[in-house]
Amino acid sequence: MYALIDCNNFYASCERVFNPSLNGKPVVVLSNNDGCVIARSTEAKALGIPMAEPAYKLKELIEKNQVTVFSSNYVLYGDMSHRVMTTISEFAPEMEIYSIDEAFLLLDGFQLIDLKAYGEKVVRTTTRNTGIPVSMGIAPTKTLAKAANRFAKKYPNYKSVCVIDTDEKREKALKLLDIGDVWGIGRQYATKLRYYSINTGWDFTQRTKSWVRHTMGVVGERTWLELRGTPCVEMDRSTSKKSICTSRSFGERLTELEPISEAIANFAASCAEKLRKQKSLASILMIFIHTNPHATNQPQYSNQKVIHLPVATNDSTELINFALQGLKSIYKKGYRYKKGGVIVSEIVPERPLQGNLFDTKDREKFNKVMTVMDNLNASYGKQKVKIAAQGFDRKWKLKNEKLSPCYTTKMEDVLEIKV
């Protein structure tokens, strides 16, 4: 059996842990740059505030109903997530962290255990230890566990835990599960399936395997099998990412090469840090910039540059260098740039290092510099030491006017974000 544990309204719940006066009141959290709504408390949902709605469209509704609004505070959410995951990991031999607020547990050897009682204990303990309310779905496949989790959240009678462990329960659940709410079926497929009168998870399972394969490929076939109780999506045991991206909308539109360079240098440095953290190297770097696609009355430009690195690396100076070269090759004057980013891929473990015969760089030496820099920043706060190209102007920095304090981490982190 698999369990899926999911934090309820995660970001909104994190904010409330440190603002208990907001319990029972509508709270929303905005995306970076205070752009869209990305989390809503139950009360905010009840007001009809939709997910992913641009904040400026909601101004009236927010004022009228005294909704408390927060900028997203990923330092806080990341730390709270870590607390939740640590608590959950005590309850099963194997855990897969699926997202910042979700984890799968593999319940091998639980044949004799009362799963409902077990689930309730996990939920109770996690909420007590962290202050974050969670829900749990338990079923023979991940896709069914996802469905069970939905029901655990939706119907208070389940007391936050729903178990699908018989065919009768499976049938009953799938008949109530909207096709668009099935894990793995997004908007495109939902529309297509509805056209064929498939409106629930159950309808979908009644089609033939070959029809599903033909209409939706192997991915759809896996979903079909999973809904019928045959597990095909295994626990993901990989420890390192296959690609790493740092990208941002700029706080204000940028037109000149210089501030954009500064931003790109910071994105590259961030990718390098993430690589070092997971002890790996990247062989490919991609940089991109584009104007605001929503501003249809303005000239549009979007471009990217892929750079094959001579030797796989996680060195900030090297990645910044290549990223800035790439930027120069695609930057064009006369546009108002809105967003840029750096993506590294073709990621390999740090050791053993595959060298290049013609490599002239003293990698050992640069490695030591990076280690010292990481250590200093770990002790004294983020970005205390950085590469000069990252600059100090920060014209590109995001807007986040409603940021909460980083209650659980160092003050430096707060300062870093407020600069």
Next chain:
DNA sequence: TCTGGGGTCCTAGGACCC
């Protein structure tokens, strides 16, 4: 004025190899 950021996997088609 104003619309996020970070991932994964699969497929089709083209270029190229023998």
Next chain:
DNA sequence: TCTGGGGTCCTAGGACCC
């Protein structure tokens, strides 16, 4: 009439997830 067969790699795009 009639023009092989088998493979790899790369890229772009599309679908999905949170």
